[in-house]
Structures are given as structure tokens and as C-alpha cells.
Amino acid sequence: MADRTERERVVIENCAVATVDADGTEHASGHIVVAGNRIESVGAGPAPDGLRDVVRRVDGTGHLATPGLINTHHHFYQWLTRGLAQNANLFDWLVALYPVWARIDEDMVYAAARGSLGMMVRGGVTTAVDHHYVFPRGAGDLLGAEIRAARELGVRFNPTRGSMDSGESDGGLPPDFAVETTDEALAATEAAIDTYHDPGFDSMLRIGVAPCSPFSVTTELLRQAGELARRKGVRLHTHGSETVEEEKFCHEKFGMGPTDYLESVGWLGDDVWMAHCVHMSDADLTAFGRTGTGVAHCPSSNARLGAGIARVPDMLTAGVPVGLGVDGTASNESGELHTELRNALLINRLGAHKEKALTARQALRLGTYGGAQVLGRQAETGSLEPGKLADLVLWRVDGIGHSSIADPVAALVLGSAPPVTLSMVNGRTVVEDGRLVTADEELIARGARDEARRLARIAGEAG
Template sequence: MSTLLLKNIQTLVTCDDDDRILQAVDLFCEDGFIRAIGPRLPQSADTVIDCGHYWCYPGLINTHHHLYQVFSRNLPQVQNMELFDWLTTLYEIWKGLDRNVIRLSSLTGMGELMKHGCTTCFDHHYVFPAGTGDLIGAQFAAAEELGIRMFASRGSMDLSKKDGGLPPDSVVQTVDEIMEDSARVIEAYHDPRPGSMRQVALAPCSPFSVSAELLRQSAVLARQYGVRLHTHLCETRDEEYYMLAHHGVRPLEFMASLGWTGPDVWYAHGIHFNDEELRELARTGTGVAHCPISNMKLSSGVARVPEMLELGVPVGLAVDGSASNDGSSLMEELRVAYLLHRLHASAKAPSGYQVLKMATRGSARLLGRDDIGSLEAGKCADLFLVDSRRLELVGGEYSPADVLATVGLRGPVDYTVVHGKVVVKEGRLTTIDEEQAAAHARQCCRDYLAKA
């Protein structure tokens, strides 16, 4: 039995149904779960943190990533490309992925997330070069080493260049191969229990790199196993033109015809939905992972998040792959999302606190989790702490609920706690040697790029 007690928290932002913001309270965790919140709790604990000067928040939840892309970020040759050209160029690098690249890029990307308050990471991995072994297992091993809660996906592609898709032949598989391995990954790794540290979704890459049959069979298999479905959708106008040319319908209508709407489905990006499609997302409970920095970097457009929220579309926040973001900080995404929608929607834009809730409660909803996303008794003890005495936060004390999006937080958080365990302390990862991990990852990255 492990216990943690946060004493006399200056401000605790719960993100619960009542939007409670509590002052001078304690929070007691036992075996990974919050057992009590209140003033002057009587419990003692193995680990006690004096939080008299700390703001406490629910852990951030990342709903779309491509961790393998950490090793191909900031490459000069792709900086001014849009999505289709960007993908075609980078696939020539990504076809060289192996287990070591996957493990170390996952360690790097998730470590960066954790240092900035993220406690759960969903990753969309869909590049499986022949003969590379269990890449999803390598990701879960990295997550376990770090102590982060991970939601992986068995992604897939079955349309290569010769079939009219974008990727090279060496990274696509047949539908039968994908379905067989999808079942294996679910059976090996998916844990549906409350407090689970590892879960699996099925996630074909995108409508322009997979067949209708792969999408159809993935939906059937996911529902047989009770796991969720994820893909990219409506990210660019090029995708819309591709779908109209090849299938005669817009992307959402195509996906709906294959069983890809409902509360167990969420899409990455969702920029180019029209009014009718937004209403259909709301009606079916189909979600959207909002990736503002990636959308800006690739000149893809601005997702209609204010309208989605008004209609009741489930919306979470995400960093997307590090090659289209060049970073892996959901904390940075908070402020960019807030400012982007202020620019485009003015008074109709979500407030700083609403963006925080998008990254916590909203993101938890996309992942089908009701045990994370808020700080309440019975929920997982996933949280982070920020020292309110920081120089860069002077003047931001008046609204701790908004400050992360309005003022923003430069640099790492002070503490991150996942399932009741301190995994970041004073801005440093506690579970790995950061310098050693960075050195190993840097050398692996150099070797990987040199082979491309």
C-alpha cells in the first residue's frame, strides 16, 4: 500500500462537475486513487508534500500523438510543406523505424509531456516496417519505465503509392495481417479496469492511406473487444478533394457509412467539418482531438472549436506528432489554443479555464475514461503542482483556474503525480536519468537519420 498526502494546498482546481476551486485543503491518495480532499485531513502518508504555495491541477491528458516523430522533428527540408508533401517526404525516413527508435523516441516524447503536467498520453502509431517486431510493446515498456499512464493504438495502413495512397510499400500491410495483429495487441495489452495504466485503441491512419475494407473490419473488431476507434479526419482541404474524387462523398459521410461514428470514436484535427457535420458529431457523440499548433504549423486551418463546444461535441486537446509540432508539451498547447480562438472567435472563444477543462475532462471523455480528468475522491491520483511564487506568475494569482492558458507556464511544472506516485519533482523526472536517456536518444536519432 502506497500513500501520498498533499498538505494545505493553496489552490486546488478540481475541474469537477461543479467547477469547484478549493483553498487551503489537503488531498490524500492511497494505492493510486484519491481517497479524501478537505481541510486538515487526519491521515498520515509515506510521502507528504507541503503545498502551502502550490496550485494543484488535474493531470493533463494528451489525446493524439505520434511519438516516433520525435526523432524527425525540426528537419529543415519539411519546414514549409503542407500535409501531403510533408507526409510523402517523411515516409522515406519513417520506413527505417525499429524497436530501439520506437522505445527511445517514446521515452523522449512522453518524458517531455510529463515534465509539463501531462499524466496520460494517447499515441497513434501506424508505421510498421516489416520485421521490426512488437513496436507497441516497446512503447508500453517506455511508458512503464517513466511511470506515465499510456493509451496506445494499433494503427495501420494498407494503401501504398501503387494503390493510390501516400506511403511506400514497405510500411503497409494486408487487411488480414492488420486484423490478426490488432487482436494480438488488444489481448496482450488492453486493461479495461478502473485505474488502468495501459489501454489500446484501433486506429487506421487516415481515409487516404487505408481501404474501406480495413476501416470496416477495424470497427467490427474494436466493438467485439470493446475498445475505441481513432483516425485522422478533415485535417486538410486536400483530404476533402481526395475523398470526393475517389469516393464521391465528403470524409465524414464516408466514415459514417463504415460504422465510424458514435461515442467510442474520436477523430484527430476535425478542421474542415461543415455545419451539418458538426451537428452530426454532436448527435452521435463522436469526438475531436484538437491539435492547434500542428494545425498552424502545417497551414491546415483552424478547427471550429467554439461551435463544437456550443453544440456539445466532445473535444479534447492534443499535441499531435512532434514532426508537425516540433514540441511535445500539452501545457504550451493550452495557451496556443486559448489565443488562437480568441483571435478567430473573440467573445465566443473558450475561456482559459474552459481550455484547461478541454485538456482534462474533455480529453478523458474522448478516451472513454471516467476515472481521470478531475480531482475528486475515487478518481485516479493524477495531478500536477505549480509553485505560485514563480517570478513569471506574478500578477497571475487572481485566477489560477485561467492562468495556465492566459499567462501561460514557461518551463516545467514543479511536481507531476501519476497514480499517486511522484514522477516529476522540482521539474525533473524521478524515474529515469534524464541526461543518460537524452544521450542515448540523441545517438539513436543520429544513427536513424543517417540511414534515411
């Protein structure tokens, strides 16, 4: 669908609507009016009479409308290394895969980004984060390749320019030729912000600053990267408290746990979000709540790597902003966010709170408004409200997989992934009847397959 003028309207009617607004407003049969790239009205019953410049009407009978899903943590390049190191914990998994990842180049990252984004967008994601931190020397413009792929697919993109400056010779895990010097990483990060970052309300592209983790970057890089981000007015992102091994590493090297260490270098605040945060003490949760530090909860990846169960109910009680993340597809081969709605609910019920851990509506909130909070975009997206950006999904819940579930939100969260009849980003259609309309899915699949085979061959020859 071509971009429309501000006056041109799309009207969606006769669908169940979960607005995910502050009151959790829902309509058993309601409407949404989109004007240009904004939501003009949402409410019960049919759309208002007398609307002008209506270019399309959608009959949403049998569907649930929600805000678009927001993925708050990913590593797109890992699309090319799915299914490897299947029975490893995080550190062993990294040791197995870093020598492969160190061979990526621009063409590979472009194909991987198209695969990662295509899978997510087809499954209802309208805003995506990527954390790219592997920059082998001579590999080309890797961040630019991701940005090109996101623009082509029409997704709202928040890439974070990652970095590592602690290679094998310094006691780190990645090969030395896959890391940068501290100065190189900082200079490249600043250049990415200056080149790409758009802070506007309806921005389709925002850059974040994202050194990889406490065990792959130096203290100096963490500290200076935080200072750079705040000087430039952009957000900060990294991994935190993912495993017991990381906890042990931080105590041995820094004399404190990950949260205390990150706070000591200026890495807690309402402009910061951390991926995973599985092993958090009560004091850690209090610190995150006090500072407004956000969490990207990645339940499938946490389970795949045996990392543990994050304390999401306790985070919410402590006032911690929490969103959902796919994480890289080398540790979450499904590659889409609906899985995380379901697994966030189910896996947290295996923890201390059992069946009272999370409700279906809380899980949906994590995947929508919670993600917007984590990214600092809650005024723009994450709920269906007049004036917000038109990022929305129409899920079919009257088919064989869902028709006997009376509660459409439960059908979405507890059931299998419903077909996406319509997905809009910034008022533009990106999915229609379960298929991407902005890219050829078969070409994406072939490109990813070919580049995955090329990477495997190059890594095998090097190893």
C-alpha cells in the same frame, strides 16, 4: 517514490485547487488527500485532522493543483524527425517524411517513445495516447517498445494500434514496404488487444484500434477494424477532416466528405475519436454531437502545417467531446501539452468567435476532463474528486514568470509553462521539482539524439 498501500496517505495543503469537476469547483487555498492510488478527499482549507498512515505532507503554498493533463493524440516515433519539412502543408510534409519514417526500427521507436513521454510527463501529462501506424517489415516489436517505455516512466498509456494498407502502388502516400496487407493489419491489431489491453478502472494500459486516415487505408480495413474494435470492446481512433486536400480527396474518391464517408463505414459513435477535425461543416458538427464522437484538437500542429482553425467553440456547443493533442513532434516540436492549453485559447480567438471563443478555464477543461471524456475515462480521471484515480499536478505559480497574475488558472493557461513541483500518476510520484524521477533525462536525450542520427543516416543511404 515507491508504490504505497491503500492506507498510506499523501497530504497536499495550502495550494490553490482547480478541481475541473462538473461545477468547476475551485479553492483559493485547499487540500488534497491521496490514499494509495485514489483521491480520498479534496476541499477548502487544511486537510482533515486525525489522518492516519500519512507518509508525506506537501506544503503547496504558491502552487496550483489540477488534474493531470491528458494527451489524446500523438505519434511518438516522430521525435526522431523534428525540425524537418518546416514550410510544408500536410500532404507535402508526408511525402517528404514517409521515406524516412519507413526506416524506423524497434530501438528507434523505444528511444523516441522515451523522449516523447519524458517531455510530456515532465510537463504535467499523466495520461498519454499514441497513434502508431508505421510498421516496416522486419522492424521488430514497435508497439511493444512504446509500451515498455511508458511502463518505465510510469505514465498512464492508451496506445492505439494503427495501420496502413494503401501504399504507393495503390495510390497511397507511404512506400509499399511500410504498409501491411489488410489481413496482416487486422491480425496484428487483434493480437495487440489480446496481449496488452486492460479494461479495469485503474488500468495503466488500454489499447485502441486506429487505421491511419481515409487516404492511407482501404475502405475494407476501416470497416473491419471498426467491427474488430466493437467485438473486443475497445475504442476507435483515426485522423479526420484535417485539411482541404483531404476533403477534396474524399469527394473525388468516395463521392462524399470525410465525416459522411467515415459514418458510412461505421466510424462515428461514442467509442470513436478523431484527430484534428479542422474542416467541419455544421452538418458534420451535428453528426458528431448526435453520435458522441470525440475530437482530439491539435492547435499547434494545425498551425505548423497551415491546416486551419478548428471550430472548437462550435463543437462544444454541439455537445462534441473535445480533448487536446500534442500530435507528432515532426509537426509540433515543443512536444508538450501546456502549449496546447495556451494555443487552443489563443488560436480559437482568431476565428469567428474572437475573444469570446474560449476562456482559460475552458482550455484547462479541454486538457483534463475533456481528454478523459474523449478516451472514455471520465469516471476514472480528468478531475480532482474523491474516488477518482490520483493523477494530479502541482504547478508552481509564485515564481518570476507567474507571481503577478492573481488568477492561478490564468497564470497556468495564459502564462509560460509553470514548473511542475509534483506530478503523480496512479498515486505514484513521477515528477519532483521539475525533474523526472522515473528515468534519467540525460540518458533519454542522448538515446534519442543517437537514434535520430542513425535514422537520418539509414534514410539518406536508402534515398
